[in-house]
Amino acid sequence: MVSKINNMTITKDTILKISNLAKISITDQEVEKLESEISTIISWVDALNEVDTENVTPMSNSLTNTLRMREDLVTDGNKVSDILSNSPADDENFFVVPKVIE
Numbered sequence: 001m002v003s004k005i006n007n008m009t010i011t012k013d014t015i016l017k018i019s020n021l022a023k024i025s026i027t028d029q030e031v032e033k034l035e036s037e038i039s040t041i042i043s044w045v046d047a048l049n050e051v052d053t054e055n056v057t058p059m060s061n062s063l064t065n066t067l068r069m070r071e072d073l074v075t076d077g078n079k080v081s082d083i084l085s086n087s088p089a090d091d092e093n094f095f096v097v098p099k100v101i102e
Helices: 012-021 028-048 080-084
Strands: none
Touching: 012 028
């Protein structure tokens, strides 16, 4: 069954409310332009709801794909020296940091 969205109208008040919620300042000219553009986008989306897809099979489905399994091994990545090379000081494969709490 095809679901239908009620015809939604975008008004100047709606645009101003959205810009306020998004913390975006816009001019009166931008409000008029956005009102027109968003109304057009909503019309396009509404037109998509009229398409009957009842007997159309999906082109792809991630649920039917199986992934290759590999052994779950815990390693340190063999990059200890590379990682510690970024540290100003290290001690026995640990970062040395200044004491924070006395």
